[in-house]
Amino acid sequence: MAQTQTLDSVLEGDGDLPAISLDAVSKVFGHAGDATHALDRVSLEVAKGEFVCLIGASGCGKSTLLNLVADLDQPTSGTVTVRGKRTSLMFQESALFPWQTVRGNIDLALRLDNVPKSELKGRVRELLEMVHLEEFGDKRPHELSGGMRQRTALARALAQQADVLLMDEPFGALDAMTRDLLHDELEALWTRTGLTVLFVTHNVREAVRLGNRVVLLTSRPGRIAEEYPVDSGRPRRIDSSQVAELAASITDRLREEVRRHGDSPS
Protein backbone atom coordinates (compact mmCIF):
# COMPACT_ATOMS: atom_id res chain seq x y z
CA MET A 1 0.00 0.00 0.00
CA ALA A 2 0.88 3.64 -0.04
CA GLN A 3 3.89 4.57 1.96
CA THR A 4 6.76 6.98 2.06
CA GLN A 5 9.95 5.99 3.71
CA THR A 6 13.09 7.81 4.54
CA LEU A 7 16.00 5.56 5.15
CA ASP A 8 19.16 6.66 6.77
CA SER A 9 22.04 6.38 4.39
CA VAL A 10 24.49 5.93 7.22
CA LEU A 11 23.85 2.23 6.79
CA GLU A 12 26.86 0.74 5.11
CA GLY A 13 26.39 -0.98 1.82
CA ASP A 14 23.57 0.99 0.29
CA GLY A 15 25.95 3.26 -1.57
CA ASP A 16 24.73 1.93 -4.88
CA LEU A 17 21.05 2.30 -4.15
CA PRO A 18 19.32 5.25 -5.78
CA ALA A 19 18.76 8.35 -3.65
CA ILE A 20 15.14 8.52 -4.74
CA SER A 21 13.04 5.58 -5.87
CA LEU A 22 9.45 5.74 -6.97
CA ASP A 23 7.84 2.40 -7.53
CA ALA A 24 4.51 2.36 -9.39
CA VAL A 25 3.40 5.52 -7.66
CA SER A 26 -0.14 6.73 -8.31
CA LYS A 27 -1.85 9.75 -6.89
CA VAL A 28 -5.57 10.29 -7.28
CA PHE A 29 -7.28 13.48 -6.16
CA GLY A 30 -11.01 13.56 -5.47
CA HIS A 31 -13.34 10.61 -5.35
CA ALA A 32 -14.89 8.05 -7.67
CA GLY A 33 -16.79 10.04 -10.31
CA ASP A 34 -14.67 13.12 -10.70
CA ALA A 35 -11.34 11.68 -9.62
CA THR A 36 -8.22 13.16 -11.21
CA HIS A 37 -5.32 10.85 -11.81
CA ALA A 38 -2.43 13.21 -11.22
CA LEU A 39 0.10 10.41 -11.37
CA ASP A 40 -0.38 6.96 -12.82
CA ARG A 41 2.05 4.19 -11.90
CA VAL A 42 5.14 6.31 -12.15
CA SER A 43 8.40 4.52 -11.54
CA LEU A 44 11.55 6.56 -11.41
CA GLU A 45 14.98 6.25 -9.87
CA VAL A 46 17.36 9.06 -9.21
CA ALA A 47 20.91 7.99 -8.46
CA LYS A 48 22.94 9.56 -5.68
CA GLY A 49 24.50 12.75 -6.95
CA GLU A 50 22.39 12.77 -10.09
CA PHE A 51 20.68 15.86 -11.45
CA VAL A 52 17.31 14.90 -12.92
CA CYS A 53 14.91 17.33 -14.52
CA LEU A 54 11.21 16.56 -14.75
CA ILE A 55 9.40 18.25 -17.55
CA GLY A 56 5.83 18.24 -18.77
CA ALA A 57 2.91 20.40 -19.73
CA SER A 58 0.43 21.67 -17.17
CA GLY A 59 -1.39 19.00 -15.25
CA CYS A 60 1.33 16.38 -15.59
CA GLY A 61 1.63 16.09 -11.85
CA LYS A 62 5.22 17.34 -11.61
CA SER A 63 4.57 19.27 -8.46
CA THR A 64 2.49 16.44 -7.03
CA LEU A 65 5.44 14.14 -7.57
CA LEU A 66 7.77 16.52 -5.73
CA ASN A 67 5.33 16.80 -2.85
CA LEU A 68 5.31 13.03 -2.54
CA VAL A 69 9.10 12.85 -2.51
CA ALA A 70 9.17 15.71 0.01
CA ASP A 71 6.75 13.78 2.21
CA LEU A 72 4.29 16.68 2.14
CA ASP A 73 1.72 14.32 0.67
CA GLN A 74 1.13 10.57 0.52
CA PRO A 75 0.74 8.48 -2.63
CA THR A 76 -2.58 6.74 -3.29
CA SER A 77 -0.65 3.62 -4.15
CA GLY A 78 2.94 2.63 -4.76
CA THR A 79 6.01 3.45 -2.72
CA VAL A 80 8.29 6.43 -2.53
CA THR A 81 11.68 5.85 -0.98
CA VAL A 82 14.19 8.57 -0.25
CA ARG A 83 17.61 7.48 0.92
CA GLY A 84 19.31 10.50 2.31
CA LYS A 85 20.10 12.35 5.47
CA ARG A 86 17.74 15.12 4.68
CA THR A 87 15.50 16.38 1.91
CA SER A 88 14.83 19.99 1.23
CA LEU A 89 12.45 21.68 -1.14
CA MET A 90 12.58 24.95 -3.02
CA PHE A 91 9.49 26.53 -4.55
CA GLN A 92 8.85 28.95 -7.36
CA GLU A 93 8.22 31.58 -4.73
CA SER A 94 11.08 31.94 -2.34
CA ALA A 95 8.76 31.28 0.64
CA LEU A 96 11.16 33.20 2.84
CA PHE A 97 9.80 34.44 6.15
CA PRO A 98 9.11 38.13 5.54
CA TRP A 99 9.64 39.11 9.17
CA GLN A 100 13.20 37.82 9.12
CA THR A 101 16.19 39.29 7.37
CA VAL A 102 18.18 37.20 4.90
CA ARG A 103 20.48 36.25 7.75
CA GLY A 104 17.53 35.59 10.07
CA ASN A 105 15.93 33.22 7.57
CA ILE A 106 19.07 31.14 7.30
CA ASP A 107 19.70 31.34 11.01
CA LEU A 108 16.21 30.03 11.76
CA ALA A 109 16.71 27.08 9.42
CA LEU A 110 19.92 26.22 11.26
CA ARG A 111 18.30 26.56 14.66
CA LEU A 112 15.40 24.36 13.59
CA ASP A 113 18.09 21.83 12.73
CA ASN A 114 19.48 22.11 16.28
CA VAL A 115 22.79 23.57 15.18
CA PRO A 116 24.64 24.61 18.35
CA LYS A 117 24.50 28.33 19.12
CA SER A 118 28.25 28.75 18.95
CA GLU A 119 28.33 27.57 15.33
CA LEU A 120 25.37 29.61 14.08
CA LYS A 121 27.22 32.76 13.09
CA GLY A 122 29.94 30.99 11.16
CA ARG A 123 27.52 28.72 9.35
CA VAL A 124 25.30 31.62 8.34
CA ARG A 125 28.32 33.43 6.93
CA GLU A 126 29.41 30.33 4.99
CA LEU A 127 25.96 29.93 3.48
CA LEU A 128 25.71 33.58 2.53
CA GLU A 129 29.09 33.33 0.84
CA MET A 130 27.97 30.24 -1.01
CA VAL A 131 25.21 32.20 -2.73
CA HIS A 132 27.23 35.44 -2.87
CA LEU A 133 24.93 37.40 -0.63
CA GLU A 134 27.44 38.35 2.08
CA GLU A 135 26.59 42.01 1.74
CA PHE A 136 22.86 41.56 1.88
CA GLY A 137 22.46 39.64 5.11
CA ASP A 138 20.60 42.46 6.81
CA LYS A 139 18.09 43.03 4.03
CA ARG A 140 14.55 41.79 4.31
CA PRO A 141 13.15 39.55 1.59
CA HIS A 142 10.94 42.26 0.11
CA GLU A 143 13.95 44.51 -0.33
CA LEU A 144 15.65 41.99 -2.61
CA SER A 145 15.26 41.18 -6.28
CA GLY A 146 13.58 37.90 -7.24
CA GLY A 147 16.92 36.32 -8.05
CA MET A 148 18.41 37.30 -4.72
CA ARG A 149 15.37 35.92 -2.93
CA GLN A 150 15.79 32.60 -4.68
CA ARG A 151 19.47 32.53 -3.78
CA THR A 152 18.51 33.13 -0.16
CA ALA A 153 15.98 30.32 -0.43
CA LEU A 154 18.73 28.11 -1.84
CA ALA A 155 21.03 28.99 1.04
CA ARG A 156 18.20 28.20 3.45
CA ALA A 157 17.55 24.89 1.71
CA LEU A 158 21.23 24.02 1.98
CA ALA A 159 21.46 25.20 5.58
CA GLN A 160 20.20 21.92 6.90
CA GLN A 161 22.84 19.99 5.01
CA ALA A 162 20.30 18.27 2.87
CA ASP A 163 21.73 15.78 0.41
CA VAL A 164 18.54 15.60 -1.63
CA LEU A 165 17.36 18.88 -3.07
CA LEU A 166 13.91 19.12 -4.66
CA MET A 167 13.24 22.16 -6.77
CA ASP A 168 9.79 23.11 -7.98
CA GLU A 169 10.25 25.57 -10.85
CA PRO A 170 12.58 27.62 -8.69
CA PHE A 171 13.59 30.00 -11.47
CA GLY A 172 10.21 30.16 -13.21
CA ALA A 173 9.47 33.71 -12.14
CA LEU A 174 12.87 35.20 -12.93
CA ASP A 175 14.04 37.19 -15.91
CA ALA A 176 16.16 35.35 -18.45
CA MET A 177 19.46 36.94 -17.51
CA THR A 178 19.12 36.23 -13.81
CA ARG A 179 17.95 32.73 -14.60
CA ASP A 180 21.01 32.01 -16.73
CA LEU A 181 23.29 33.16 -13.96
CA LEU A 182 21.47 31.07 -11.39
CA HIS A 183 21.84 28.06 -13.67
CA ASP A 184 25.60 28.60 -13.64
CA GLU A 185 25.50 29.04 -9.91
CA LEU A 186 23.41 25.94 -9.26
CA GLU A 187 25.54 23.84 -11.60
CA ALA A 188 28.72 24.92 -9.85
CA LEU A 189 27.20 24.20 -6.48
CA TRP A 190 25.97 20.81 -7.55
CA THR A 191 29.37 19.91 -9.02
CA ARG A 192 31.03 20.94 -5.79
CA THR A 193 28.68 19.28 -3.31
CA GLY A 194 27.46 16.13 -5.01
CA LEU A 195 23.85 16.83 -4.11
CA THR A 196 21.07 14.76 -5.58
CA VAL A 197 18.74 17.14 -7.38
CA LEU A 198 15.24 16.57 -8.68
CA PHE A 199 14.29 19.66 -10.61
CA VAL A 200 10.82 20.35 -11.96
CA THR A 201 10.34 22.84 -14.75
CA HIS A 202 8.22 23.58 -17.78
CA ASN A 203 11.15 25.15 -19.57
CA VAL A 204 12.69 22.52 -21.84
CA ARG A 205 15.94 24.38 -22.40
CA GLU A 206 16.37 24.87 -18.70
CA ALA A 207 15.89 21.13 -18.18
CA VAL A 208 18.52 20.27 -20.79
CA ARG A 209 20.85 22.99 -19.53
CA LEU A 210 20.85 21.54 -16.03
CA GLY A 211 20.02 17.85 -15.98
CA ASN A 212 22.03 14.67 -16.37
CA ARG A 213 18.74 13.28 -17.48
CA VAL A 214 15.46 14.83 -18.57
CA VAL A 215 12.28 12.94 -17.78
CA LEU A 216 9.21 13.84 -19.80
CA LEU A 217 5.84 13.31 -18.14
CA THR A 218 2.50 13.06 -19.91
CA SER A 219 -0.47 14.99 -18.63
CA ARG A 220 -3.64 13.67 -17.02
CA PRO A 221 -2.76 11.07 -16.08
CA GLY A 222 0.88 11.83 -15.38
CA ARG A 223 3.02 9.02 -16.73
CA ILE A 224 6.61 8.88 -17.77
CA ALA A 225 6.60 9.30 -21.55
CA GLU A 226 10.27 9.32 -22.25
CA GLU A 227 13.68 9.82 -20.69
CA TYR A 228 16.52 11.70 -22.34
CA PRO A 229 20.09 11.38 -21.11
CA VAL A 230 22.02 14.61 -21.57
CA ASP A 231 25.58 13.87 -22.57
CA SER A 232 27.09 17.27 -23.16
CA GLY A 233 29.82 18.22 -20.72
CA ARG A 234 29.82 20.81 -18.02
CA PRO A 235 29.81 23.68 -17.49
CA ARG A 236 27.11 24.04 -20.12
CA ARG A 237 25.62 27.03 -21.77
CA ILE A 238 21.91 27.33 -22.36
CA ASP A 239 22.58 28.72 -25.83
CA SER A 240 24.98 25.98 -26.92
CA SER A 241 23.98 24.04 -30.02
CA GLN A 242 23.96 20.72 -28.18
CA VAL A 243 21.49 22.02 -25.64
CA ALA A 244 19.37 23.62 -28.34
CA GLU A 245 19.28 20.47 -30.44
CA LEU A 246 18.16 18.16 -27.69
CA ALA A 247 15.73 20.77 -26.40
CA ALA A 248 14.17 20.99 -29.87
CA SER A 249 13.50 17.28 -30.05
CA ILE A 250 12.09 17.19 -26.53
CA THR A 251 9.88 20.17 -27.35
CA ASP A 252 8.53 18.32 -30.39
CA ARG A 253 7.66 15.37 -28.22
CA LEU A 254 6.08 17.64 -25.63
CA ARG A 255 3.96 19.41 -28.25
CA GLU A 256 2.80 16.09 -29.57
CA GLU A 257 1.68 15.29 -26.06
CA VAL A 258 -0.14 18.61 -25.73
CA ARG A 259 -1.87 18.11 -29.12
CA ARG A 260 -3.18 14.76 -27.98
CA HIS A 261 -5.23 16.61 -25.36
CA GLY A 262 -6.55 19.07 -27.94
CA ASP A 263 -7.73 16.29 -30.26
CA SER A 264 -9.69 14.38 -27.70
CA PRO A 265 -11.03 16.74 -25.09
CA SER A 266 -11.58 14.55 -22.08
Place this chain on the structure above:
Amino acid sequence: MATVQAELAGLDALELAVPRRRSRRSRIWAATWPKLGAVTIALLLWQLVVWSGWKEEFVLPGPVTVFKELFENLGDYISAAAVTLQRAVIGFFVAVAIGTVIGAVVVRSRILRSAVGSMVTGLMTMPSIAWFPAAIVLFGFGEIAILFVIVIGAAPSVANGFIAGVDNTPPILMRAARMLGARGWTNFRHVVLPAALPTYVGGLKQGWAFAWRSLLAGELLVQIAGKASLGRDLDTGRQLPDFPAMYATMVVIFVIGVLVDSLVFGKMERTIRRRYGLIDAAAAD
Protein backbone atom coordinates in the same frame (compact mmCIF):
# COMPACT_ATOMS: atom_id res chain seq x y z
CA MET B 1 33.45 30.95 -11.55
CA ALA B 2 34.70 34.40 -10.77
CA THR B 3 32.81 35.77 -13.73
CA VAL B 4 29.52 34.37 -12.51
CA GLN B 5 30.15 35.93 -9.14
CA ALA B 6 30.98 39.28 -10.70
CA GLU B 7 27.95 39.13 -12.94
CA LEU B 8 25.69 38.23 -10.03
CA ALA B 9 27.10 41.09 -8.01
CA GLY B 10 26.51 43.40 -10.96
CA LEU B 11 22.91 42.32 -11.34
CA ASP B 12 22.36 42.65 -7.60
CA ALA B 13 23.64 46.19 -7.69
CA LEU B 14 21.50 47.06 -10.68
CA GLU B 15 18.37 45.43 -9.38
CA LEU B 16 18.38 47.03 -5.98
CA ALA B 17 16.77 50.33 -6.77
CA VAL B 18 18.29 53.28 -5.02
CA PRO B 19 15.76 54.23 -2.38
CA ARG B 20 14.62 57.79 -2.65
CA ARG B 21 14.52 58.75 0.98
CA ARG B 22 13.20 62.16 1.65
CA SER B 23 14.43 64.01 4.69
CA ARG B 24 12.66 63.33 7.96
CA ARG B 25 11.34 66.86 8.07
CA SER B 26 9.80 66.79 4.64
CA ARG B 27 8.23 63.41 5.40
CA ILE B 28 6.67 64.67 8.59
CA TRP B 29 5.42 67.75 6.81
CA ALA B 30 4.00 65.66 3.94
CA ALA B 31 2.12 63.52 6.46
CA THR B 32 0.92 66.47 8.52
CA TRP B 33 -0.32 69.13 6.17
CA PRO B 34 -3.33 67.22 4.79
CA LYS B 35 -4.45 66.56 8.36
CA LEU B 36 -4.00 70.19 9.35
CA GLY B 37 -5.95 71.18 6.27
CA ALA B 38 -8.80 68.87 7.21
CA VAL B 39 -8.91 70.25 10.75
CA THR B 40 -8.97 73.82 9.44
CA ILE B 41 -11.83 73.03 7.09
CA ALA B 42 -13.77 71.31 9.89
CA LEU B 43 -13.32 74.30 12.21
CA LEU B 44 -14.34 76.63 9.41
CA LEU B 45 -17.52 74.63 8.74
CA TRP B 46 -18.33 74.68 12.44
CA GLN B 47 -17.87 78.46 12.51
CA LEU B 48 -20.03 78.83 9.40
CA VAL B 49 -22.85 76.86 11.02
CA VAL B 50 -22.61 79.12 14.08
CA TRP B 51 -22.62 82.24 11.89
CA SER B 52 -25.62 81.00 9.95
CA GLY B 53 -27.67 81.47 13.10
CA TRP B 54 -29.15 77.98 12.90
CA LYS B 55 -29.00 77.72 16.70
CA GLU B 56 -28.46 80.27 19.40
CA GLU B 57 -24.82 80.78 20.30
CA PHE B 58 -25.67 79.68 23.81
CA VAL B 59 -26.60 76.22 22.57
CA LEU B 60 -23.97 75.97 19.86
CA PRO B 61 -20.97 78.15 20.65
CA GLY B 62 -18.30 78.71 18.02
CA PRO B 63 -14.82 77.19 18.06
CA VAL B 64 -13.27 80.31 19.56
CA THR B 65 -15.50 80.18 22.65
CA VAL B 66 -14.97 76.46 23.04
CA PHE B 67 -11.20 76.60 22.70
CA LYS B 68 -11.07 79.54 25.08
CA GLU B 69 -12.94 77.45 27.62
CA LEU B 70 -10.60 74.54 26.93
CA PHE B 71 -7.42 76.51 27.49
CA GLU B 72 -8.69 78.44 30.48
CA ASN B 73 -9.51 75.24 32.34
CA LEU B 74 -6.87 73.07 30.72
CA GLY B 75 -5.79 71.60 34.05
CA ASP B 76 -9.26 70.25 34.74
CA TYR B 77 -9.51 68.72 31.32
CA ILE B 78 -6.11 67.13 31.65
CA SER B 79 -6.90 65.57 35.00
CA ALA B 80 -10.28 64.33 33.71
CA ALA B 81 -8.56 62.94 30.63
CA ALA B 82 -5.98 61.28 32.85
CA VAL B 83 -8.69 59.44 34.77
CA THR B 84 -10.38 58.33 31.57
CA LEU B 85 -7.15 57.35 29.87
CA GLN B 86 -6.04 55.36 32.87
CA ARG B 87 -9.27 53.37 32.76
CA ALA B 88 -8.92 52.93 29.02
CA VAL B 89 -5.36 51.69 29.25
CA ILE B 90 -6.05 49.28 32.10
CA GLY B 91 -9.17 47.97 30.40
CA PHE B 92 -7.39 47.68 27.09
CA PHE B 93 -4.51 45.68 28.55
CA VAL B 94 -6.86 43.34 30.39
CA ALA B 95 -8.77 42.91 27.11
CA VAL B 96 -5.54 42.23 25.22
CA ALA B 97 -4.52 39.59 27.74
CA ILE B 98 -7.91 37.88 27.72
CA GLY B 99 -8.42 38.23 23.96
CA THR B 100 -4.97 36.84 23.22
CA VAL B 101 -5.43 33.87 25.51
CA ILE B 102 -8.83 33.11 23.98
CA GLY B 103 -7.38 33.52 20.49
CA ALA B 104 -4.44 31.28 21.25
CA VAL B 105 -6.63 28.56 22.73
CA VAL B 106 -9.27 28.72 20.00
CA VAL B 107 -6.84 28.78 17.12
CA ARG B 108 -5.28 25.44 17.98
CA SER B 109 -8.39 23.44 17.35
CA ARG B 110 -10.63 23.52 14.32
CA ILE B 111 -13.75 22.59 16.28
CA LEU B 112 -13.17 25.35 18.82
CA ARG B 113 -12.52 27.76 16.00
CA SER B 114 -15.83 27.13 14.31
CA ALA B 115 -17.67 27.06 17.64
CA VAL B 116 -16.11 30.02 19.40
CA GLY B 117 -15.03 31.92 16.31
CA SER B 118 -18.51 32.85 15.20
CA MET B 119 -19.45 33.72 18.77
CA VAL B 120 -16.50 36.06 19.01
CA THR B 121 -17.61 37.79 15.82
CA GLY B 122 -21.13 37.98 17.21
CA LEU B 123 -19.85 39.62 20.37
CA MET B 124 -18.09 42.22 18.27
CA THR B 125 -21.35 43.30 16.69
CA MET B 126 -23.00 43.71 20.09
CA PRO B 127 -23.01 47.40 21.06
CA SER B 128 -21.06 47.67 24.29
CA ILE B 129 -23.66 49.97 25.82
CA ALA B 130 -26.06 47.02 25.73
CA TRP B 131 -23.87 45.37 28.35
CA PHE B 132 -24.18 48.19 30.86
CA PRO B 133 -27.46 47.34 32.52
CA ALA B 134 -26.18 43.84 33.17
CA ALA B 135 -22.79 45.14 34.29
CA ILE B 136 -24.43 47.51 36.78
CA VAL B 137 -26.65 44.74 38.12
CA LEU B 138 -23.73 42.38 38.45
CA PHE B 139 -20.99 44.71 39.68
CA GLY B 140 -22.80 47.83 40.96
CA PHE B 141 -21.99 51.41 40.04
CA GLY B 142 -18.23 51.36 40.08
CA GLU B 143 -14.93 50.89 38.34
CA ILE B 144 -15.50 47.17 37.95
CA ALA B 145 -18.65 47.69 35.89
CA ILE B 146 -16.79 50.05 33.56
CA LEU B 147 -13.83 47.71 33.30
CA PHE B 148 -16.11 44.81 32.52
CA VAL B 149 -17.72 46.62 29.63
CA ILE B 150 -14.40 47.81 28.20
CA VAL B 151 -13.03 44.31 28.29
CA ILE B 152 -16.07 42.69 26.77
CA GLY B 153 -16.06 45.38 24.08
CA ALA B 154 -12.40 45.09 23.19
CA ALA B 155 -11.40 41.48 23.84
CA PRO B 156 -13.36 39.97 20.91
CA SER B 157 -11.51 42.24 18.45
CA VAL B 158 -8.19 41.18 19.87
CA ALA B 159 -9.13 37.49 19.80
CA ASN B 160 -10.50 37.84 16.31
CA GLY B 161 -7.34 39.56 15.08
CA PHE B 162 -5.27 36.75 16.52
CA ILE B 163 -7.41 34.01 15.00
CA ALA B 164 -7.64 35.71 11.60
CA GLY B 165 -3.89 36.28 11.60
CA VAL B 166 -3.18 32.62 12.23
CA ASP B 167 -5.81 31.52 9.72
CA ASN B 168 -4.31 33.72 7.05
CA THR B 169 -0.77 32.45 7.35
CA PRO B 170 0.24 31.89 3.72
CA PRO B 171 0.16 28.12 3.01
CA ILE B 172 3.48 28.35 1.19
CA LEU B 173 5.15 29.54 4.41
CA MET B 174 3.61 26.64 6.30
CA ARG B 175 4.99 24.23 3.70
CA ALA B 176 8.40 25.86 3.89
CA ALA B 177 8.30 25.62 7.67
CA ARG B 178 7.41 21.97 7.48
CA MET B 179 10.28 21.26 5.13
CA LEU B 180 12.59 23.01 7.57
CA GLY B 181 11.38 20.68 10.28
CA ALA B 182 9.34 23.16 12.31
CA ARG B 183 6.64 21.24 14.18
CA GLY B 184 4.26 21.91 17.02
CA TRP B 185 5.20 24.67 19.41
CA THR B 186 8.40 25.54 17.52
CA ASN B 187 6.39 26.06 14.38
CA PHE B 188 3.83 28.12 16.27
CA ARG B 189 6.46 30.34 17.86
CA HIS B 190 8.79 30.83 14.90
CA VAL B 191 6.34 30.82 12.01
CA VAL B 192 2.67 31.08 12.92
CA LEU B 193 2.96 33.84 15.50
CA PRO B 194 5.14 36.17 13.45
CA ALA B 195 3.02 35.51 10.37
CA ALA B 196 -0.08 36.49 12.37
CA LEU B 197 1.45 39.67 13.76
CA PRO B 198 0.20 42.23 11.20
CA THR B 199 -3.39 41.04 11.49
CA TYR B 200 -3.07 40.80 15.26
CA VAL B 201 -1.95 44.42 15.46
CA GLY B 202 -4.97 45.32 13.33
CA GLY B 203 -7.05 43.56 15.98
CA LEU B 204 -5.33 45.54 18.75
CA LYS B 205 -6.10 48.76 16.96
CA GLN B 206 -9.74 47.84 16.56
CA GLY B 207 -9.80 46.64 20.18
CA TRP B 208 -8.56 50.02 21.34
CA ALA B 209 -11.28 51.81 19.36
CA PHE B 210 -13.90 49.55 20.93
CA ALA B 211 -12.42 50.04 24.39
CA TRP B 212 -12.45 53.82 24.00
CA ARG B 213 -16.07 53.88 22.82
CA SER B 214 -17.25 51.50 25.51
CA LEU B 215 -15.46 53.52 28.13
CA LEU B 216 -17.03 56.83 27.18
CA ALA B 217 -20.47 55.24 27.11
CA GLY B 218 -19.68 53.76 30.51
CA GLU B 219 -18.57 57.04 32.00
CA LEU B 220 -21.83 58.64 30.93
CA LEU B 221 -23.82 55.93 32.68
CA VAL B 222 -21.70 55.01 35.65
CA GLN B 223 -20.56 58.16 37.38
CA ILE B 224 -18.38 57.73 40.37
CA ALA B 225 -18.65 60.44 42.99
CA GLY B 226 -15.70 62.78 43.32
CA LYS B 227 -13.97 61.44 40.24
CA ALA B 228 -14.08 63.75 37.26
CA SER B 229 -13.71 61.97 33.95
CA LEU B 230 -14.32 62.94 30.35
CA GLY B 231 -17.59 61.06 30.19
CA ARG B 232 -18.80 62.65 33.38
CA ASP B 233 -17.70 66.13 32.22
CA LEU B 234 -19.79 65.67 29.09
CA ASP B 235 -22.87 64.91 31.12
CA THR B 236 -22.20 67.66 33.68
CA GLY B 237 -21.73 70.17 30.88
CA ARG B 238 -25.11 69.29 29.49
CA GLN B 239 -26.88 69.36 32.83
CA LEU B 240 -25.45 72.56 34.32
CA PRO B 241 -25.70 73.76 31.51
CA ASP B 242 -22.17 74.71 30.53
CA PHE B 243 -22.24 74.00 26.82
CA PRO B 244 -18.77 75.37 25.99
CA ALA B 245 -17.40 72.90 28.56
CA MET B 246 -19.40 70.10 26.97
CA TYR B 247 -18.05 70.87 23.51
CA ALA B 248 -14.54 71.34 24.86
CA THR B 249 -14.74 67.86 26.39
CA MET B 250 -15.80 66.50 23.02
CA VAL B 251 -12.78 68.14 21.45
CA VAL B 252 -10.53 66.48 24.04
CA ILE B 253 -12.11 63.07 23.39
CA PHE B 254 -11.65 63.50 19.66
CA VAL B 255 -8.04 64.65 19.95
CA ILE B 256 -7.10 61.76 22.22
CA GLY B 257 -8.73 59.32 19.81
CA VAL B 258 -6.81 60.71 16.86
CA LEU B 259 -3.50 60.88 18.69
CA VAL B 260 -3.62 57.35 20.07
CA ASP B 261 -4.77 55.96 16.75
CA SER B 262 -2.08 57.59 14.67
CA LEU B 263 0.82 57.80 17.11
CA VAL B 264 0.47 54.45 18.82
CA PHE B 265 -1.38 52.04 16.55
CA GLY B 266 -0.79 53.76 13.24
CA LYS B 267 2.92 53.84 13.88
CA MET B 268 2.99 50.23 15.05
CA GLU B 269 1.04 49.12 12.01
CA ARG B 270 3.19 51.05 9.59
CA THR B 271 6.41 49.76 11.13
CA ILE B 272 5.25 46.17 10.90
CA ARG B 273 3.79 46.48 7.44
CA ARG B 274 6.95 48.10 6.16
CA ARG B 275 9.13 45.47 7.79
CA TYR B 276 7.04 42.65 6.33
CA GLY B 277 7.07 44.28 2.91
CA LEU B 278 3.30 44.62 2.93
CA ILE B 279 3.54 48.18 1.74
CA ASP B 280 5.81 49.77 -0.75
CA ALA B 281 8.53 51.56 1.16
CA ALA B 282 8.15 54.58 -1.10
CA ALA B 283 4.39 54.73 -0.57
CA ALA B 284 4.82 54.45 3.18
CA ASP B 285 6.44 57.85 3.49
